[in-house]
Amino acid sequence: MKEQNNDTEPIDNASSDEAASPAGKAASDEAASPAGKAASDEAASPAGKANSGEGPSPAGKTAPDEVSPPGTPPPTTPDPNLQPTEPGQAASGRGEPIIIIKGVCKSFGDHNVLRGVDMYVYKGENLVILGKSGSGKSVLIKCMVGLETPDSGAIEIFGQDISRLSYDELNAMRIRIGFLFQNSALYDSMTVRENLAFPLRQHKKTMTREKIDAISMEMLENVGLADAIDQMPSKLSGGQNKRIGLARTLILRPQIMLYDEPTTGLDTGTAREISELICKMKDKYKISSIIITHDMPCAKLTADRIVMLRDGAVYAEGSYEELERSDDEWIKTFFY
Ligand SMILES: Nc1ncnc2c1ncn2[C@@H]1O[C@H](COP(=O)(O)OP(=O)(O)O)[C@@H](O)[C@H]1O
Numbered sequence: 001m002k003e004q005n006n007d008t009e010p011i012d013n014a015s016s017d018e019a020a021s022p023a024g025k026a027a028s029d030e031a032a033s034p035a036g037k038a039a040s041d042e043a044a045s046p047a048g049k050a051n052s053g054e055g056p057s058p059a060g061k062t063a064p065d066e067v068s069p070p071g072t073p074p075p076t077t078p079d080p081n082l083q084p085t086e087p088g089q090a091a092s093g094r095g096e097p098i099i100i101i102k103g104v105c106k107s108f109g110d111h112n113v114l115r116g117v118d119m120y121v122y123k124g125e126n127l128v129i130l131g132k133s134g135s136g137k138s139v140l141i142k143c144m145v146g147l148e149t150p151d152s153g154a155i156e157i158f159g160q161d162i163s164r165l166s167y168d169e170l171n172a173m174r175i176r177i178g179f180l181f182q183n184s185a186l187y188d189s190m191t192v193r194e195n196l197a198f199p200l201r202q203h204k205k206t207m208t209r210e211k212i213d214a215i216s217m218e219m220l221e222n223v224g225l226a227d228a229i230d231q232m233p234s235k236l237s238g239g240q241n242k243r244i245g246l247a248r249t250l251i252l253r254p255q256i257m258l259y260d261e262p263t264t265g266l267d268t269g270t271a272r273e274i275s276e277l278i279c280k281m282k283d284k285y286k287i288s289s290i291i292i293t294h295d296m297p298c299a300k301l302t303a304d305r306i307v308m309l310r311d312g313a314v315y316a317e318g319s320y321e322e323l324e325r326s327d328d329e330w331i332k333t334f335f336y
């Protein structure tokens with residue numbers, strides 16, 4: 001099945017946040033840094049100020065999990081209502097999933113971070129991934145855009161196994177996937193207008209200045225910041241920067257959005273605004289999203305379905321309300 005951008009704007013493809021890099025190489029964390037020297041999530045901040053990704057959130061920073069002994073499979077919840085489902089089981093009649101993750105394993109040295117992750121996302125769905133700090137959530141979505149390579153298992157996006165794609169094919173696919181990094185930030189030396197224009201200039205080389213301005217303005221209106229177009233990012237609040245970062249990631253109209261802790265470090269009201277924007281953009285542009293968070297109000301607002309990652313695999317799956325009702329002691333630690 002061939003995927004299409006089924007929306008109104010005549011832009012034919014989309015871009016990841018990395019693609020907005022002045023280095024233009026759209027392939028790594030480093031590329032998100034204008035200085036091009038970043039080596040970690042934190043370093044993806046142009047200012048290099050690396051605000052902590054695990055900063056204050058309403059749910060607080062969760063303690064790392066215990067790890068099962070080697071040779072034993074990762075656990076799943078004893079709650080019969082919250083067993084992980086197969087594609088088709090959870091939501092019949094929704095067509096093929098747009099993302100299928102099968103048995104993905106990933107280790108760093110002897111640290112088995114992902115131990116057989118099975119997960120899928122339907123078209124137009126918001127899937128929230130909950131898991132404690134260090135449980136491999138960021139590693140998993142980095143595997144999806146080729147920033148990390150799984151040791152085994154498969155990831156299919158738009159019906160294509162990403163491990164079988166050539167370099168050029170992978171880059172073409174990345175352009176259809178927007179990635180809002182945990183610490184992604186605007187380029188400090190550019191105005192908001194220039195920040196937004198950047199991915200368009202990279203990927204739409206023939207687009208006129210008028211068109212670029214019109215699209216930039218539309219995206220700023222989407223995030224409620226049209227007035228900020230000629231401001232420098234340093235003059236704007238953290239929440240405003242985050243909203244403009246979202247506008248910049250959406251400007252090339254990704255069909256899939258990957259949000260890594262989109263509300264972390266924001267106050268409660270601003271976090272809520274970002275969560276509402278995620279929902280608004282999903283409805284307006286029919287985006288399918290994976291939202292990693294441990295901000296429970298964000299999960300509640302955005303999730304069509306939640307999967308909980310524990311000990312390198314999916315432990316439980318359900319709606320926010322189903323999970324909230326569970327007697328499972330580990331699940332309860334997320335809901336207080
Ligand atoms: N490139 C890497 N090299 C070594 N260890 C890594 C690397 N990336 C992540 N890890 C480790 O993998 C674990 C999961 O990391 P991560 O996916 O960032 O967790 P989180 O669920 O908090 O997003 C952590 O223990 C982290 O230290």
Ligand SMILES: [Mg+2]
Nearest residue numbers: 137138182260
């Ligand atoms: Mg993370």
